[in-house]
């Protein structure tokens with residue numbers, strides 16, 4: 001009766017000891033491994049080709065506008081949720097929780113989004129094929145931003161409208 005308990009305790013203690021050893025020991029990479037790791041960094045990728053489905057995709061002013069929108073909590077039903085509420089820049093653009101929470105709880109984990117411009121497919125199941133079509137989803141999802149397009153149109157018109165972008169899409 002006692003033996004299984006003792007064996008269990010020893011196994012547990014060994015696992016804990018092993019785990020803390022992993023946590024404190026910094027990995028050492030061979031020069032070839034280090035070179036491989038550096039080659040996988042986003043900055044090693046070539047420039048993206050133009051996106052024919054996005055007329056302002058290469059415009060720095062549009063990128064600056066997108067950056068402001070990313071952090072704007074007014075794009076939500078309760079005034080508290082922005083893209084950055086789940087995609088935290090200081091956490092590699094994810095939130096470290098098993099299931100994302102916005103206006104409610106989603107049924108999926110937040111994805112880290114750095115470099116997604118290079119992805120041919122987006123979301124865990126690949127159901128979107130461009131960043132702009134992906135971004136349409138969370139804004140009106142009741143468990144994410146919980147906003148609606150009328151509210152968003154009013155917000156943009158009142159706060160972000162410039163002569164340049166108010167006519168951009170009708171050229």
Ligand code: HEC
Nearest residue numbers: 082083086100101102108109110111122123124135138144
């Ligand atoms: C409530 C938390 C939450 C908010 C708010 C949110 N997201 Fe996400 N995001 C997620 C989750 C969860 C997924 C994965 C969903 C899935 O696969 O169905 C995701 C996936 C993505 C992806 C796909 C990444 C990839 O590698 O395929 C992009 C891009 C993205 N979000 C951008 C945005 C933008 C832009 C906004 C704001 C308009 C936003 N998200 C708002 C939680 C959130």
